[in-house]
Structure formats: C-alpha cells, structure tokens
Amino acid sequence: MHMNSAPHLLAEDRPEFDRLLDEALRTAHERPELASLGERLNAEQLRTMAIGAIALLTAAAAAEYDHYVKLRVERRDEALSGPGSAEDQRAGQGEGDDGAGVSAVVAVLAPVLAGTAMLIFLVVGYTLKAVEPEPAFADTMLTAGWLFGALTVVSLLFAVIGLLVTAVRNRATEVVAADEPGAIPDEVAQAREAWRHALLERGILPFLRDALADPSVGPVHPSPRTPKAGRIPNLGYTRPDFTSPGSSSQGPRPGYTPPDFSSPDFGGPETESP
Structure with a gap:
C-alpha cells in the first residue's frame, strides 16, 4: 500500500x-x-x-x-492577538459605506423630485393662463415652476460632483486594499x-x-527494479507460490498398512472335548 x-x-x-x-x-x-x-x-x-x-x-x-x-x-x-483593531477598521468602513449610500440616494432623488415638481407647476400655470379670465395665481404657478427648474439644475450639478467624489474615493480605497499585507507578496x-x-x-x-x-518502469514490466536514485516506488507484484498438493517438494506421500484381519480361531464340533 x-x-x-x-x-x-x-x-x-x-x-x-x-x-x-x-x-x-x-x-x-x-x-x-x-x-x-x-x-x-x-x-x-x-x-x-x-x-x-x-x-x-x-x-x-x-x-x-x-x-x-x-x-x-x-x-x-x-x-489573533489584535482582533479589536481589525473590527474597528471594519466598523469604520461600514459607517463610511452607510454615509455614502445615503448621499447617493439623495443625489439621485433630488433632481427627479425637483424636475417632476417643475413640470407640474409649469403645465398647470400655462394651462391657467390660457383660461379666460386668467386666474390671479397663474403667474404664481409659473414662478414656482421656474424655481423648481433652477433647483433641478442645481441638484443635477451636485449629483455629478457627488458621483465624481465617490469614484475617486473608491479608487483610493482599492489602492489601500492592494497595499494590505494579504494582497501583495509579503514575507x-x-x-x-x-x-x-x-x-x-x-x-x-x-x-x-x-x-x-527508467526502462524498468512501465506497463510492460510488472515488476520494475528499484532504481539507484531511490525515488521511484516499486509498483510491481510477485505471484503467490502456489504448489499442487502432490508435488515432490512436499516429500513422499504418507503410507498406511491395512489392518490384519484373521478368522476366529475355533474348531468344529468334532474337535470339542467330551
């Protein structure tokens, strides 16, 4: 084995x-x-x-x-001797990720909400101005619509800046992670x-x-010799030495003598004494 x-x-x-x-x-x-x-x-x-x-x-x-x-x-x-520092680092990373997630949500939702409000106020305002007589608050609706339009532009600008800052921050995090001991060939x-x-x-x-x-190792040599280098294990086998029950190597067969049967020693009636 x-x-x-x-x-x-x-x-x-x-x-x-x-x-x-x-x-x-x-x-x-x-x-x-x-x-x-x-x-x-x-x-x-x-x-x-x-x-x-x-x-x-x-x-x-x-x-x-x-x-x-x-x-x-x-x-x-x-x-294992300093698990607290690693946990603190992971906790700090988690807090940073949460803050970045909230900022990303605000950056996406603000332009959408402002743009929607702008459309609503402008549509309502121009619709009212087309009505005779023109309602007094039609101009107010239009003013509110243009204010929300300006807010939409500003929020879009801030969203673009936030995305750029997030991309730069993630790139810096990747560089730091690459410099950690487990990421580069250390000792x-x-x-x-x-x-x-x-x-x-x-x-x-x-x-x-x-x-x-080694020519002795291969499927055509079932019992390869042990090489001088001592590297290659012996993968062969030797057959069991089976011999027939009556082979000469076992010596002569045991003999036996038949039992000596003899008839009982008795005579006829004429030989018996009176």
Whole structure:
C-alpha cells in the first residue's frame, strides 16, 4: 500500500502539492526532459506514482516548507492577538459605506423630485393662463415652476460632483486594499513561493524525469527494479507460490498398512472335548 500523505505535510497544504503535480504534468510537453511522456507511462500513471512517493518528494523541500509553516503560524498568532483593531477598521468602513449610500440616494432623488415638481407647476400655470379670465395665481404657478427648474439644475450639478467624489474615493480605497499585507507578496507569501519552487524543481520534476528514464518502469514490466536514485516506488507484484498438493517438494506421500484381519480361531464340533 502506498502512502497518500507525507508525515510532515499538513492537510491544508496537500491541495497545493496536487496542483503543482497536475501543473507539471500538464506542461510536460514544454520540458525536453519530460518529452517521452505518453510513450511508456501516461500522465495518470505518473500521477499515481508521484502520490505514492509523496513523502520522498516533499522531503526534498522540507527546509523551505518548515520555514513557510513557521512564518504562517506567526502571522496567524499576530492576527489573533489584535482582533479589536481589525473590527474597528471594519466598523469604520461600514459607517463610511452607510454615509455614502445615503448621499447617493439623495443625489439621485433630488433632481427627479425637483424636475417632476417643475413640470407640474409649469403645465398647470400655462394651462391657467390660457383660461379666460386668467386666474390671479397663474403667474404664481409659473414662478414656482421656474424655481423648481433652477433647483433641478442645481441638484443635477451636485449629483455629478457627488458621483465624481465617490469614484475617486473608491479608487483610493482599492489602492489601500492592494497595499494590505494579504494582497501583495509579503514575507509569508514569499516563503510559500520558495517552498513551491523547491518542491517543483527538487522533488516533482526530478521524480518524473527519473520515472520516464527508467526502462524498468512501465506497463510492460510488472515488476520494475528499484532504481539507484531511490525515488521511484516499486509498483510491481510477485505471484503467490502456489504448489499442487502432490508435488515432490512436499516429500513422499504418507503410507498406511491395512489392518490384519484373521478368522476366529475355533474348531468344529468334532474337535470339542467330551
């Protein structure tokens, strides 16, 4: 039975090993040393072999992995030690978002309401002026309509300015978010990349290269020999040594002697004594 996980590889990092292995197999045609992929061994067979030897492959990058895990644990501890500051930042962001939302609603509704009022007052005012005799408040309706028209223009101007300010503010927020530790390659991300590079270059690729170069490994050789590098696991099997029940290797058959049957010792009536 092959090992499916390395003793020193955490479960949360196992998917990263699988991704690196799949990527190496997918881009094998771009590497001259892996050009023979598919002649004796296909990608699925190589993947099975690599998973069986995962402990050996990950051991090739053990130093980088230990450094990466250490930094990751330290960063998590630092994040847990100061949860209040992160919550305050999230709360401040939430308050800012609420304020921006109210401003956006006002900026949209003000021109609409002012424009609607303008239309109503102007239509009513001009309708009244067409009536004979002209009502006294017709001019008042027209004046109110033009006032709402001016208010519509002003509110539209403020809405445009508000949209521009919001766009600039969001752009600045995106730049700040990009500068946060989790968004750019920090010390932990660099250690992770160093581990990935070491695992690929010193573990996965050499294993695949040795497997493809070893003529004893393949579907035509059910019992491959153990390579000198010690990287490729033995994928063969040996048949059980079945022997027939009567083979000579078991020695001579056990013999037996039949029971010695004899007739009872008696004589006829003439031999009996009187």
